[in-house]
Amino acid sequence: MHTPRPALLTDHYELTMVSAALRDGTADRRCVFEVFSRRLPAGRRYGVVAGTGRLVDLIRGFRFDPADIDFLLRTGVVDALGADWLAGYRFTGDVDGYAEGELFFPGSPILTVSGSFAECVVLETLVLSVLNHDSAVAAAAARMVTAARGRALIEMGSRRAHEEAAVAAARAAYLAGFRFTSNLAAGQRYAVPTAGTAAHAFTLLHDDERAAFASQVATLGKETTLLVDTYDISQGIRSAIEVAGPELRAVRIDSGDLAVIAQQSRQLLDSLGATETKIIVSGDLDEYAIAALAAEPVDMYGAGTAVVTGSGAPTAGLVYKLVEVEGRPVVKRSEQKATIGGRKVAVRRHKPTGTATEEVVVPQGVPDRRANDRLLQRSYVVDGEPVILPTLDESREHLRQCLISIPWEGLKLSAGDPAIPVTVVPA
Known part of the structure; x- marks a missing residue:
């Protein structure tokens, strides 16, 4: 063509x-x-x-x-x-x-x-x-950066945009202060730092959540991020720390009442000795949702649809x-x-x-x-x-x-x- x-x-x-x-x-x-x-x-x-x-x-x-x-x-x-x-x-x-x-x-x-x-x-x-x-x-992303108050953001909206618009959006979001993008073409063309680990599909592929976590850690090491909300979040966090130990870099939560879940997750991580393990949240976040989480123990935000569509x-x-x-x-x-x-x-x-x-x-x-x-x-x-x-x-x-x-x-x-x-x- x-x-x-x-x-x-x-x-x-x-x-x-x-x-x-x-x-x-x-x-x-x-x-x-x-x-x-x-x-x-x-x-x-x-x-x-x-x-x-x-x-x-x-x-x-x-x-x-x-x-x-x-x-x-x-x-x-x-x-x-x-x-x-x-x-x-x-x-x-x-x-x-x-x-x-x-x-x-x-x-x-x-x-x-x-x-x-x-x-x-x-x-x-x-x-x-x-x-x-x-x-x-860039304007939408800049408002999200302001709302994040110094916490890092990752742009992850490629699947919500035209394939070329996704690359341009990743560049614009990085210009506005986002730390990373999930889009590899943006990394290649514009040297925007890329990041990404695994989706729910990877967990569902395995016989159980623990096996999925073990595979990911064996491949990527403890400096990875484990997605813990495929089934029960509390059990997911426990399994993540059991597999990776308290040195696990981060857990990601992609659903639910993020304010409440972030608090509960921080308490659970601390009780398991994982006091340095970060909490990353995602799931239809825009600048208003990010601002609403300002007082919660969140370390990084993942924004997708809202940023690539200009947040309205x-x-x-x-x-x-x-x-x-x-x-x-x-x-x-x-x-x-x-x-x-x-x-x-x-x-x-x-x-x-x-x-x-x-x-x-x-x-x-x-x-x-x-x-x-x-x-x-x-x-x-x-x-x-x-x-x-x-x-x-x-x-x-x-x-x-x-x-x-x-x-x-x-x-x-x-x-x-x-x-x-x-x-x-x-x-």
Whole structure:
């Protein structure tokens, strides 16, 4: 089966516009497109920029091969003029934007794509597909990291997502502060640390629970995690310690009233001398369930469905809009979807203590820079060539510092205003 290249991961109408613009002579007009969100998902106080590193790699490989061109011609998506143009497509423009791991708010110009109309508009679907998905996952994951209060999290949602989305979600969750992923492709592609031991099926395979534990320990050693809730949890814990001894690294519980069970399990482990054995809990956890377990003796959380689906907000709500043509601001004026024309520059303002107070966005100009201001945009692609990007670990640390910088109210899980206001300075 033919695997589509990045160029065909797009919408039909992008190529309709390219074909028409080539015919009427507007395809080469110099344009600026911006990516922003008009509002945050309900209940959220900040967004997280994620996926930019993936996007730059995809733009680098954005090409139409002969099979693509043949398909587009046969199906009437493009005419001969459009096909010739697509056959030679190479993005030669610039991409600038907020750092991966940066926080964003309504109106933040998080990505700017500039070049000819045709070469920029054809990237729209790809840009939004990557950023909307990864930013949604990263924002949900960041809220879970905050709720975990320093306890480790493992992303384990691969089976709840499209196979490629699962890899991207694992990367985004790691960016947000998760410690591990269960997804091996994410480990291979992005060096995200992986973890995993056994499922209930492995216990059921054996004649009894003890035999399953003995097999796992014989293979992996005492630094493994035993799943103890296939049958009776208390007996499962007793069997685990009998087999592995009090040096067992961890037990995992995947069902039941986790608050009550965690307390009972800690007491039982301690009574068996396994005072250093950790307790890992999983089972449809989201940020609210994690926060509810804050006072319980839990050492690590496993999150699956909620994190890979954005915990109720599966898209970041980002849009890609034309804001400038040949240096002239252009504005969409519809009542519900108005835009602000002109290429924008943004700074984040901070108190001397480092606490963020405001984001200032200036259309068609340069912000009045003050002490403790931080310029938010950086270059990703210059004249079609990608620049050296931060590593995923550097972006992860950038997000950690950003979350430290916002007022504490901005970290609340309850609904409220954005963590800091965005002020747009009149042009």
